[in-house]
Amino acid sequence: MKTDTVYKQAFNAMLDLVSGVPIETPLPSENELSAALSVSRTTVRKVLGELVSRGYLRQEGRQRIVARLIPPDAHFANTETISASEQVETRFMEWMLRGDTRPGQQINELDLARQFGVGTTGIREFLNRFRRFGLIEKRPNAGWRFKGFTVDYAMELFEIRELFELRSAAVFAELDPTDPVWRELANLEAQHRTLLASIDERFQDFSDLDNRFHRFINAVLPNRFIEDFYEIISFIFHYHYQWNKQDERQRNEVAIAEHLAYIEALKSRDRRAIELACRRHLASAKQTLLNSTRLR
Amino acid sequence: MKTDTVYKQAFNAMLDLVSGVPIETPLPSENELSAALSVSRTTVRKVLGELVSRGYLRQEGRQRIVARLIPPDAHFANTETISASEQVETRFMEWMLRGDTRPGQQINELDLARQFGVGTTGIREFLNRFRRFGLIEKRPNAGWRFKGFTVDYAMELFEIRELFELRSAAVFAELDPTDPVWRELANLEAQHRTLLASIDERFQDFSDLDNRFHRFINAVLPNRFIEDFYEIISFIFHYHYQWNKQDERQRNEVAIAEHLAYIEALKSRDRRAIELACRRHLASAKQTLLNSTRLR
DNA sequence: TAGTTGCTTGTTATCGATAAAAAGCCGACA
């Protein structure tokens, strides 16, 4: 059976939406709500039905009116809104990166399924999707093997990353000055400066900005394989940032400075300068990952 | 329930092995057979049991003796030795590349499952693995969409291919003349010349040689992500070769000539010459794929 | 004593069923 996490998430989002609206206001149409919450109208109706039956909303003809304030404890708990497959991802990454997994270790589907409280199918599906990250390996009829989050892994990952990003960065040198890309770059530069100004409080916001910045560079010449690869980078860094908090503020401040130098180089449209700034920043990012204590 | 294709394949392989041995010869140990057929001893024993019960073998103490000639019709039919997941792969590629699938088309799991005679799980698993080829796309809770085997696809594929292969080919210029790689390269060159000499009869063997040649080049500096990407190339070309037989002999003869020029360039260890030969061959390979009638 | 076989236990591949969610249909209303 499917989990009803889509419903529960939509329910919570709808509560937020309704809370933001004064009492006695009529709600938008089901189609609009469906678009706003990114779920099907079927799910919207299920949520609305529940809200009406709880008396938060009142049905008047075709309209639904906000009847009273939403109690603060009406939301579903966050743990209930996580689908089985998301659950598997988080738990698996934790198992792999924080547990005592060793390179070469056998991965047991049934065992993980029980540990994570899901069916074996969910594990299999995750492992199949996860294979492309290059950390596990399959032997047909005989299960999966963990290859290890090793130094080699980080080196291979960054070799490709550099190959791709140098190719994209080089394109900037050829771009027409009227290209809308420059506006977007200026925009990103401003965001970097703003973040740098309040780095002490907001250093945790860098992870997201970093992600957007590199995706932006690689998007000048769109290629689905590069985009796919960048998902690997994002994923690895997501968990890296989450679990390696050491010197985080310091690290991010350095990275922002490198980004700004990189942006200057891009704006100069000087091939040499671009290549240098790109290499320099990626080398430092690689070092950060290599320093990660979990890497052995 | 699992299919018993492993058993059936092992059975056929064992028949071939037994046929190659004179009557009254004792068979090797179960462990040796297991290694020879790349299946577990459990499966070996199941096969041997059947062969004994059919009277092809005779148990004498601990030894199993070849008792009589294997009838030519003893093998399982090839169709019986294809596991569900292999079945799905072949049928899906046929459905996608030869049917009337259109870019943007919805892919229906249950429908395909029925069409291919497998459970829905098998289809899901295949689609998840197939996603990395960049030809399909998933919308959560709402199925898969076929993106189309388009010109853009071929362009993006070859852009990466060129990026990777130029990087590997460039390494050859730096290699020490005593490196074992040169021996291997000479070996491959000889295979090309042999094939060229009898191109009229053996032009179909090129596909395999092509695959080995490019994998060899990319292996000078091993990187799991490049190897993974090369699987995509191999896969696409596998089906391309299988279904586009037009001018095959002619095409392959040209490609061999390009390979030989490429090999010359590598041996010269001249950066410029290597880059030129590599680009030239890949451009022509791209053109071959683009000319494929199924590309729209 | 190392390698063998018979037997037992652990693990994967595959199916079918079912509730959740999406998508389609159609009359009604504004």
Added chain:
DNA sequence: TGTCGGCTTTTTATCGATAACAAGCAACTA
């Protein structure tokens, strides 16, 4: 006439069961 909402149909996510296969154990033989 186009959007809306009630209802029906289609499709996906997830589970648990089961036979096939792999791997481990222990007694045996050469």
